[in-house]
Amino acid sequence: MAVYQVVTVPHEILRNKALPVKNINSGTLRLLDNMRDTLYAFDGVGLAAPQIGVSKRIIVIDTGDNFIELINPEIISQEGEQTGSEGCLSVPGVVGLVTRNHLVTVKGLNREGQEVVYEAEELLARAFQHEIDHLDGILFVDRAHETKRESPNRRK
Numbered sequence: 001m002a003v004y005q006v007v008t009v010p011h012e013i014l015r016n017k018a019l020p021v022k023n024i025n026s027g028t029l030r031l032l033d034n035m036r037d038t039l040y041a042f043d044g045v046g047l048a049a050p051q052i053g054v055s056k057r058i059i060v061i062d063t064g065d066n067f068i069e070l071i072n073p074e075i076i077s078q079e080g081e082q083t084g085s086e087g088c089l090s091v092p093g094v095v096g097l098v099t100r101n102h103l104v105t106v107k108g109l110n111r112e113g114q115e116v117v118y119e120a121e122e123l124l125a126r127a128f129q130h131e132i133d134h135l136d137g138i139l140f141v142d143r144a145h146e147t148k149r150e151s152p153n154r155r156k
Contacts, residue, residue, distance in 0.1 A: 002034045003041040004052035006089045009139070013050045014090055018057045018135040021071045024113045028058075032069050032111055035060045044089050046127045048134035051090050059131040063123050070108035070116070073132055077105040082122065086130060086140045087150060096144030100129045 007013060021028060031054065039047040039060050046061040061068045080102030087095045104125045107117045120128055130140055141147055 002037065004034060004038045006038065006042055006047075006051050007053050008090050008092055011053070011090075013053055013055060014134070014139060015137045016050070016055060017137050018048070018050050018055045020057050021109075024071060024109065024111065028056075028071070029111055031056065031058065032060065032071075036067065036069070042089050045123075046131040047089065048131045050134055050137075057135045059128075059135070061124070061127045061131060063127055065124070068118065069111060070106070070118075071110070073106050073108035073128070073135070075104050075128070075132060076107050076117075079103045082126065083145070084126060086126070086144070088130070088140050090134075091139060091141055093150050094141065094147050095150045096141055096147035098126075098130075098140050098143045099145065100126050100143075104128055106132070 035047050038052060045063055049056040049058040057072045059070050059073055078101035081099055082102040083097055083099040085095050086098045103121045105119050106128045110116045
């Protein structure tokens with residue numbers, strides 16, 4: 001598979017709303033596979049297609065428990081509140097405190113085109129919200145209470 005270069009601010013695709021995927025085809029499956037490889041190559045927790053320069057509503061996430069890929073994801077319910085530190089492959093060297101929902105329910109399509117639903121809390125909930133924000137042109141720094149430069153040897 002291929003590893004894509006991650007686009008960084010101020011690349012304009014990061015500020016645009018990504019387009020829905022209308023058909024899941026071999027190109028979509030290849031994109032999912034390459035996004036997985038890119039996520040792991042950059043040691044990330046999540047990756048949205050716009051972060052590799054592709055305007056598609058696709059995300060991949062791995063919080064360490066399992067690998068998730070979603071096409072056309074949307075948050076269908078949310079509750080509670082959590083505040084925590086976030087970083088982003090597209091905003092290198094910056095971390096910030098962001099308040100997000102503690103619990104979210106997310107639905108989307110898997111690679112077979114079947115609807116799947118995830119109920120997530122804590123880190124997974126944060127990752128879903130962060131990556132879905134990317135699909136709407138929103139960066140974590142837009143939601144951060146404060147930001148700071150990260151030391152170069154910390155994991156992103």
